[in-house]
Amino acid sequence: xxxxxxxxxxxxxxxxxxxxxxxxxxxxxxxxxxxxxxxxxxxxxxxxxxxxxxxxxxxxx
Amino acid sequence: xxxxxxxxxxxxxxxxxxxxxxxxxxxxxxxxxxxxxxxxxxxxxxxxxxxxxxxxxxxxxxxxxxxxxxxxxxxxxxxxxxxxxxxxxxxxxxxxxxxxxxxxxxxxxxxxxxxxxxxxxxxxxxxxxxxxxxxxxxxxxxxxxxxxxxxxxxxxxxxxxxxxxxxxxxxxxxxxxxxxxxxxxxxxxxxxxxxxxxxxxxxxxxxxxxxxxxxxxxxxxxxxxxxxxxxxxxxxxxxxxxxxxxxxxxxxxxxxxxxxxxxxxxxxxxxxxxxxxxxxxxxxxxxxxxxxxxxxxxxxxxxxxxxxxxxxxxxxxxxxxxxxxxxxxxxxxxxxxxxxxxxxxxxxx
Numbered sequence: 001x002x003x004x005x006x007x008x009x010x011x012x013x014x015x016x017x018x019x020x021x022x023x024x025x026x027x028x029x030x031x032x033x034x035x036x037x038x039x040x041x042x043x044x045x046x047x048x049x050x051x052x053x054x055x056x057x058x059x060x061x
Numbered sequence: 062x063x064x065x066x067x068x069x070x071x072x073x074x075x076x077x078x079x080x081x082x083x084x085x086x087x088x089x090x091x092x093x094x095x096x097x098x099x100x101x102x103x104x105x106x107x108x109x110x111x112x113x114x115x116x117x118x119x120x121x122x123x124x125x126x127x128x129x130x131x132x133x134x135x136x137x138x139x140x141x142x143x144x145x146x147x148x149x150x151x152x153x154x155x156x157x158x159x160x161x162x163x164x165x166x167x168x169x170x171x172x173x174x175x176x177x178x179x180x181x182x183x184x185x186x187x188x189x190x191x192x193x194x195x196x197x198x199x200x201x202x203x204x205x206x207x208x209x210x211x212x213x214x215x216x217x218x219x220x221x222x223x224x225x226x227x228x229x230x231x232x233x234x235x236x237x238x239x240x241x242x243x244x245x246x247x248x249x250x251x252x253x254x255x256x257x258x259x260x261x262x263x264x265x266x267x268x269x270x271x272x273x274x275x276x277x278x279x280x281x282x283x284x285x286x287x288x289x290x291x292x293x294x295x296x297x298x299x300x301x302x303x304x305x306x307x308x309x310x311x312x313x314x315x316x317x318x319x320x321x322x323x324x325x326x327x328x329x330x331x332x333x334x335x336x337x338x339x340x341x342x343x344x345x346x347x348x349x350x351x352x353x354x355x356x357x358x359x360x361x362x363x364x365x366x367x368x369x370x371x372x373x374x375x376x377x378x379x380x381x382x383x384x385x386x387x388x389x390x391x392x393x394x395x396x397x398x399x400x401x402x403x404x405x406x407x408x409x410x
């Protein structure tokens with residue numbers, strides 16, 4: 001399917017979440033924070049551990 | 062680019078072969094009233110799946126589709142639905158009580174590329190059976206986990222943590238290991254809103270803090286055998302400071318924690334939509350479409366305004382915690398109020 005143009009209201013919605021890549025340099029090299037990919041799997045009480053098959057737990061532990 | 066996940070949990074049916082003490086269906090009267098509801102037709106389900114697929118592409122996110130119930134294996138056209146999600150290449154998981162996952166069912170799930178199964182176990186054998194009100198529920202669930210694991214379907218075990226089973230997390234971990242699960246974690250119990258803090262199964266902040274500390278120990282103790290998840294939202298309270306947290310707070314942006322309002326939504330068996338399955342506030346119908354439901358619904362907008370989160374839940378952890386909005390609502394009637402289970406003030410340096 002062709003990706004439709006994202007409306008301004010949608011962009012505002014998407015911008016309300018922090019860009020996970022923007023801060024990658026801040027993550028790398030920090031002893032208590034592992035791979036940046038972990039941030040894509042938000043720990044979610046709504047869905048529990050099944051939210052992401054690749055979940056390695058909480059990056060912010 | 063690092064993508065976020067767009068999570069849709071769908072109650073495929075209100076039917077279930079068990080009647081668990083803590084079930085929200087029981088509390089919300091769904092078993093009694095299910096005959097009055099119009100279940101989504103197969104055509105409507107396919108439209109919902111198309112919507113999830115298209116919206117996640119539109120927003121450059123990874124679609125996560127979790128099929129819940131009732132018990133999803135009670136839905137007669139489940140395999141047709143899984144054929145469709147497989148064709149769409151969605152990350153599809155089942156949230157199941159495990160008792161109906163026979164060897165044959167496990168093979169059928171594997172053939173349809175189901176990416177994972179979450180099975181609920183709420184204690185050791187005796188406790189689990191008592192909560193499930195069925196003598197062999199524990200053994201059947203363990204067998205179901207084993208069958209799925211044998212087919213190389215990753216199984217996560219999820220425990221609902223309550224007053225009566227709070228000391229049995231380690232037994233759940235051991236059961237999960239014995240059956241071949243790869244992960245185990247717990248979710249907090251949402252009290253019955255008519256009882257609030259008087260719900261006898263409700264855990265207070267001190268009790269939850271003790272369990273959270275114990276879970277961290279168990280994570281290390283069993284790390285060679287299984288991954289013990291410390292993913293409940295209130296674990297975020299113990300997180301160390303980090304530049305990401307500061308940046309997110311400064312920009313008033315979501316980092317992680319409870320996904321309500323941002324990247325998760327719950328659809329009931331008749332198409333009604335809640336912000337979260339544990340928060341019974343109707344925000345629309347799936348026929349309205351995910352874009353509208355996420356972007357335009359006033360309550361979803363409220364959840365995205367960090368400044369509206371009240372009292373101690375507006376602390377410096379707000380961008381990656383926010384507490385559990387469902388627990389806050391069940392106890393106070395206000396979904397923006399504090400989560401009474403938060404133990405931040407109890408943490409000893």
